[in-house]
Amino acid sequence: MTGLVLHSAATASAQTSADTEAELWGVIKDSKDTRFFTYYLLLFPDGAHAGLAEERRSALEREDAVAAAKAAHSNIVELRARHILVRDEAEAEEIIEELKGGADFAKLARSRSIDTTSGEAGGDLGWFSRNTMVQEFADAAFAMKPGEFSKVPVKTQFGYHVILVEEARYLQE
Template structure:
């Protein structure tokens, strides 16, 4: 295994400290899939390209890592028991494995003790098992349903529709020189007409020191991101033109040079695939539930136990 980075060690150290301090309970509260997915993993470390390549041998998940009262405990069982822990811990699993193993042993001892007291036949346990079973059935049903509905063809069709309905906007690359007065701007325009160097003048005279230091360069932008007066003037120009009259805005007077214009590159299907998959999944589940409710006999009762008229959800809502 490669030598852990300082950042990874610090994350793991915090996780270990939390486990040892008891802030990570043996029995974690249940989280819905939506909540669980909100947990973001830390950004992966960037490997030094000059560092020698290291071949990592992955541990065998079936390796027996402990025995509890004669029963084998495999590495995979320990990993599975960590599924309810934060991603920050699971992403550094090998660094915290000894602590997770001790945690699992505690879980196993608690479960074995409960079985020894015949809790498998306890009504409360059976009620919980029924709830878990319903949740598992629902999850498998929805997953299989979405596998049929949210296909690669459906994703591609939605992607094409998005591009058709929202074509990439035009954008321009421009530079500007910002001054306080109209007379200053007019003088600069005359200087440019006489062959003056736009970038050099911007560095010398522009009040916008950020772009001025770079010859007035503003980079690529769409019309909606600039103040109206500036955007209208810039998008009315042709490449290599500079404004013939000062452009006034709330910031002062601009002399604009248009360098290039193009249609903004469309986002690739790969970059949009997961977002579209999520959209289609949500839409399909909403439609499925709506159809099931139409076919079902659902009766809503008020606080007094009497039927009340059900409020129909708005179109497109569940």
Template sequence: MVNRVFRAALLSMAACGLALAAPVAANAQNPAPAASTPAAAAQSTPAQATPADPVVARVNGEEIHRSDVQRMVSQLPPQVQQMPLEMIFPAVVEQLVNSKLVASAGYKANLAGSPEVKDEIKRAEERAVQRAYIQKEVQARITPAKLEEAYKDYLKQNPAQEEVKASHILVEKEDEAKAIIAELNKGGDFAKIAKEKSKDPVAAQQGGDLGYFTKETMVEPFADAAFAMKKGEISKEPVKTQFGWHVIKVEDKRTQPQPALDEVKPQLEQQLSKEIVTTVVDDLRKDAKVETYQLDGSPMPKEEPKADAPKAEEPKKK
């Protein structure tokens, strides 16, 4: 099944031209295949292959490196990328060899200078320049001061919350819960009773322990009761929710610590990056002459001026 998914992905890439795009783009400005030039021939010698990026195949003297394999794998679907490289390596190399052969045939057919190839190269170059410019602007504008300001805003928008650490015993009937409360008031062991009688199997294994939680993470009646209780207190009356009847014991209360800057830095950088990109584009549009047309190339229809709303008539003076 996995092999079928992988081979289908490779065939899809080849059909869409994705598998061939990397070899063509890499050599598009050369008048002939790389192996036909002295420089390329020199690069094809084993002495030039570094251990960090070894040669994994040669096609008519032109090298395919491990980095080429990794680049192709990065274009495959996530489920294929998760497979061990050793398993998919032969099929990837086979596809890369095919790509080199097709690219070489295209060069021999003098297609490197065709309008279609030149247009595709230009578009690829534009995308690369766009990414480089945006990256440069983002790096220049995300300063330590900007990050600190964004961090302060984050803390204001996400204030520290109160947390409760509680345990509970869940039963089906109110009378059962009242009997458990009476038993606890006589010195019964909460954790022991929870393991024996609670209908919450996960918490029961921990003696009823639910750990720390904020108010909004629990159903309302349970949360209201737990946050109204004091540390060490056991609920005087059972608490009813849609799950049944609860006996609650509050183990501890604390204020949830706010995250340090380093903990939220990636999130803040992503947020700032989006804002910067929007600002960069808006600034560029301000100084640009932008003309847009309809789908058929005809001028856009002029917007009719909005008519002013009729003024209310003033009452006539008597």
């Protein structure tokens, strides 16, 4: 509806194109709707505010993408994961490279993890919720999809983790 109003104002105006452009920009400049900036760029591709309109549209599209990604993961209640804990970042990076080459996660956990309890179980942590892990670990794990392993080491107060998310439990909708 607002787009129609803006279009009518822009096309029906007896003002000069520059005045119409300035008027339209004044209406949309603080908008949170990417459609307005797209519309502005269609009407005035070389307009005085074209660069700003493109920047604003891109920024809003990025915000929308981040919000969609968060929403897609917001109904995850618990994860089942494995980890390999090591003392230094370089060793964690070596392990990640081995995993990229097809190495078995559980075997690497048994042979290289300094967490002897989970290491003996192939790094298996069982099921856990976000609030049962330290924040850095939880943030990394809950951002991953089942079947993914961390592509960069996750640093916590315990050392450097390589995480493999195996399963996720979701809220019933």
